[in-house]
Amino acid sequence: MNDPTISWDYAREFMMRFLADGREHDWHEAYHLDLKWMRGEKEFAVNYRAPANDEVEQLTAGMTDEQRQRVYDHYAEEFERVAYGRMIGRIYDSLIASPEKTLELLDSALYESVYSRSANAQGEDWPDFVVPHFIIKNADDFFIHISDLALEKHRDRLVQIRGWIRYISDTPMEEVTSHVFKCLSCEATFDLPVIDASFVRQCPECKRKGPFVEMRKAEMKKFQEAIITENYEDVGTTPISLRVIFSNATLNKFAVGDRVIVIGILRQKQVERKDKSVYVTQVLEAISGEKEDVEDISITEDDVKRIEAIAKGDALEALAKMYAPEIVGLDTVKKAIVLQAVGGVEHRESMTKIRGNIHILLIGDPGLGKTQLLMANRHLAPKSLFVSEASAAGLTAAVVDVDGKKVMQAGVLVLANGGVACIDEFDKMKKEDRDAMHTAMEQGVIEKSKAGLRGSFKADTSILAAANPKYHRFDTSRSIADQIGLEDTILNRFDLIFFFVDQKKTRDVEYEKAARVISKPGVQDDGFLRKYIAYAKKIRPVLTDEIAAKIADFYAQTRSSNTEIAVNFRSLEAMKRICEASAKIRLSDKVEDADVEVMQSIYQAYLSGINYDMDTLSGITRKIRSLIDEISDILRARGKVSMEELKTLIPSFTEGQIRDAVDKMKMKGDVYEPRDGVIQGVQL
Known part of the structure; x- marks a missing residue:
């Protein structure tokens, strides 16, 4: 089989035609080889069928001379395109067979052609001349997952990869690319990757040890080292990383x-x-x-019509139904996650950044869909990463070894910059790991110093986290604050916290829920939800004084109410962000009353969870809970007590209420009756 690699003469011939064609370039520094275009031209040339003479005569019969000439000109253009397409096809095949040699020949031919075109090239120096080179674009035919790369199959081949930059060297390094020496013993010249003649050990021709002289100064090439990890959504297993060397363009x-x-x-x-x-x-x-703009999603005119039609109705309700449809219920939580995807409006007050990101925490009993809600986020946010029980290093930045050199590598919060980081098993993380997130959650930056290295990373990332209660499941008779197991400093940074309690309902309610789960139709994700979010996210609604006053009034009422988790100025900013996000969902350029109502309904759901509305969750009223606490205190002090004594010790409650509280404590296994009319505590 003939070697498809082009020759120097062929490269020069192609270059003359290529430059005459006026292909895309960057100020005579980088010229683009569009592989998609090249393949198309090659296929045109291969499949082209030239018309026979009699076909042309039959076609032009009865035409005027002017009309006939236009037909001839058309065919002449096609013949020229075919000839050029065959040439392009040779270059395309050569790039596949031997990309390095082909690019070297093309770059040399390009250098000669571009330099010779300048008047400065006529025997004069050209100190500002930038050596031109080719770059390749639109190489989708050569795309390979990083995890599928194999040296035995792809070594020295052209490939295209997609992924995230986890690490890149700050200051470009330099390496010797060409340094020519002369051996004075045999007059031979040779090049070696060293920068000083004293480092040359032996002449490759005469094998003598010199002496050697420098014939041409070393050419240095700047480069950057990087580590790229394949996109999480592109693979079904753990993403693999690849070392990449950047240079030139x-x-x-x-x-x-x-x-x-x-x-x-x-x-x-x-x-x-x-x-x-x-x-x-x-x-x-x-x-x-090139950077891949994850928010630059292809949105057609039909998509826009559909988006605008949904925005005219209850858009948030409609979008929430599209999110994780396999999970029945949790409508308010789904609405909050949709609002998180578009976020509020980031702004600055003096020198302080006020984030637009919305942070959400889901905390509750296992098996209620928290993890599923997190994993479904990849269908919603254009840039979403999922991790479970991560460490501080995995979330922020870590010092790793790259070819024997210590470097700082970015974590999930950095990689999800501009998107959502979904963190499962949040309660399993160490306290110091959660503490490391504080600055990133508020200011959107990560500053880290370790092992003599210092790194500053942008982490403008929303956080959707899920956690279990301290004792694995919620105890509906105890204070919620005692069961969260997370620090106030981290809780205070979440805009919304939703509580999941596995509670038994009536048979009819349980039957209806089970029937919906079993009979729900399979939902195919057509990508529309992500398109809607990308479209709405670009809107920056403004806040009028009237709306600001309504938000402030709701904040004042909420702050004055009795809640177990503090409501402060961070809460006020959270309310504002939720209103702005609601306006974005409506595709509105200003926040209106409807957005305040959305914020109030979602915030009320959040606050009802914090205040533990036990009438809704477990049937134990706040008054009965306080009675249970009093009985528990008596049992701790006395060990056991009779029902008659309880009526005397707690006169503010009726006998029926005391009996009701004792029955609930017995059902939970907190007390038992050693004999009739006497109760005793169990491990109190």
């Missing part, structure tokens, strides 16, 4: 947390361990790359 183009598409050549690299042993790894040498 890709230098200083990306930052930690960026979601990117990179095209390059897969290389094999030997790495030496500390014990001097060597292992082989794969590295991608980037040719070109």
Whole structure:
């Protein structure tokens, strides 16, 4: 089989035609090889069927000379396109077979062509001349998941990857790419990747040890090292990372947390361990790359019509039904998660940043759908990451080893910048790990110093977390504050907290719920919900003085009420953010009364959970709960007590109320009757 790799002469011939065609370039520094366009031109040339002479004669019969000439010109253009398409096809095939050699030839031909076009090239120096080069774009045909890359299959081949930048070196490093020396013993010239003749050990021609002289100064190439992890939604297993080398047009183009598409050549690299042993790894040498705008979702005219139609009605209700439809109920929680996806409006007061992100905590009994709600977020937020029981290093930043060098690698809060970080098993995290999140939750930045390294990362991320109560399940007869098991400092940073209590209902209610679960139809996600969120998220509604006064009034009423978790100015900002998010969902450029009503209904659901509305949750009223607490105190002091004594010791309650409280304590196993009319505490 013939080698499809092009020759130098062919590269020069192609370059003359390519530049005459006026293809896209960046100020004569980077010229674009659009592989999608190249493949299309190649296919046109391969499939083109030239018309026979009699077909042309039959077509032009009866035409005027002018009309006939237009037909001839059309065919002439097609013939020219076919000839050029065949040339493009050769280049395309050469890139597949030998990308490095092909690009070197094309870059050399490009350098010669561009430089020779300048008047400055006529025997004069051109100090400001920037060496041009090719970059590749639209290489979807070469896309491979990072986890599917294999040296035995893809080594020295062109590949395209997608993923997140977890780490990238701050200051570009330099390496020697060309340094020519001359051996004075045999007059041979050769190049080596060293920068000083004293480092040359042996002439490759005569094998002598010199002497050597420098013929041409070393050419240095700047580069950046990066670690890219494949997108979570692209794989069904643990995402794999790949080391990438950026240079030329890709230098200083990306930052930690960026979601990117990179095209390059897969290389094999030997790495030496500390014990001097060597292992082989794969590295991608980037040719070109671009940021992938996760919010730049393709929205058609039909999508816009559908979005605007939904916005005219109760949009929040409609969108909440689309979110996690496999979970029956929890409508208020779903609405809150939809509002979180669009967020409020970020602004600054003096030098202080006031976040627009909405943070939500789901806490309650296991098996009620908390984890499912978190995992469903990937269908809602354009940039959503899910983790379980993460550490501070995994959430913020960690020091890792890259080829024997310590570097700081970004965590989930950084990688989800601009999106939502879904954190399951939040209660299982260590306190110091949760403490590390404080600044990120309020200011959207992570500052970290460790092992002599310092890093500053942007983490403008909303948090959706799920946790279990301190004792695994909620005890409906005890104060909720005693069962959360999370610090006030972290709780205070959540805009909304929803409580999940596994409570038994009547048979009819339980039957209706079970029937809905069993009979619910399968829902196919067509991506519309994400499109709606992306469309609404760009709106920045304003707050009028009238609406601000209504929010302030609701805040004042809430703060003056008796709640077990503090309501403070952070709560006021949360109320404002929820109103702004509601306006975005309605596609409105200003916050209105309807948005305040949405905020009040969601906030009331949040506050009812905090205040433990036991009439709703368990049938134990607040008054009976206080009676249970008094009986418990008496039993702790006396060990056991008779019902008659209780009526004397607690005269403010009726005999019926005392009997009701004792029955509930017996049902929970907190007390028992050693003999009739006497109760005794169990482990009180």
